[in-house]
């Protein structure tokens with residue numbers, strides 16, 4: 185069994201990005217600049233945004249955190265987005281999800297200038313991804329593709345089951361892996377909350393991408409020997425033995441599934457760090473494109 189080490193791989197990618205930043209600075213006197221908009225005080229969102237800003241510093245990017253209160257209106261947020269859209273100094277920006285309930289998430293994502301949409305959530309970029317045109321790939325699926333590629337996991341002609349059909353993980357994963365591309369050319373099945381007999385599907389899968397958000401859902405009896413497992417789930421589970429009162433759990437029961445796996449991502453240290461690295465990669469691309 186080989187661990188698909190997202191921590192190590194993301195560090196390699198960050199080093200590559202830091203080198204590219206130095207070259208960009210030397211050649212064009214440009215420094216990539218990422219902005220992140222955070223609305224409210226959701227604990228997990230604050231942690232994610234903090235990690236993204238810190239990663240920017242590490243690779244030599246400029247970063248700006250726009251921290252707005254929970255009661256920010258949709259109109260105020262849209263105004264803030266317009267400021268970022270028109271600010272020439274900002275190469276790319278993200279709006280951390282989820283947004284408070286009174287704000288229409290889709291409306292906000294549609295307001296982001298597609299050229300600065302480094303999360304790849306704007307419909308124009310989603311369309312470009314589906315058509316296999318140059319675009320910003322959404323960071324989590326992009327990170328998974330990169331991990332599969334760097335570890336030379338064979339995907340061509342393989343049976344892949346993606347569990348989850350969300351716009352940010354499951355759906356784009358299923359599109360990318362079925363495309364004619366590196367880490368693609370697979371036969372993909374998308375499973376979701378209405379799927380019947382999921383075990384039958386997973387038991388015949390060569391690769392499983394678990395992105396449903398239910399801790400330790402996928403167990404050893406649901407997979408075949410030699411399977412490759414990508415565990416996207418990150419859920420905070422109460423744990424009194426931990427200083428912060430919780431631990432992070434994936435969607436995969438690591439102990440039983442890893443015994444049957446050829447390759448597997450751990451949680452933490454798998455897909456999570458890759459997501460941040462690919463956000464940086466998209467920002468570098470946005471800056472170089474200008």
Ligand code: NAD
Nearest residue numbers: 324348349350353376377395396397416417418455456459
């Ligand atoms: P989501 O809630 O938007 O979607 C969950 C999907 O799972 C839905 O499509 C639903 O149909 C499906 N589902 C629910 N119950 C199911 C069941 N019993 N059987 C089969 N399918 C079922 O979630 P999301 O935003 O895609 O995130 C999924 C998980 O991945 C969460 O734990 C989230 O925190 C994590 N996540 C991690 C990263 C990362 O960087 N590692 C990034 C994004 C999301």
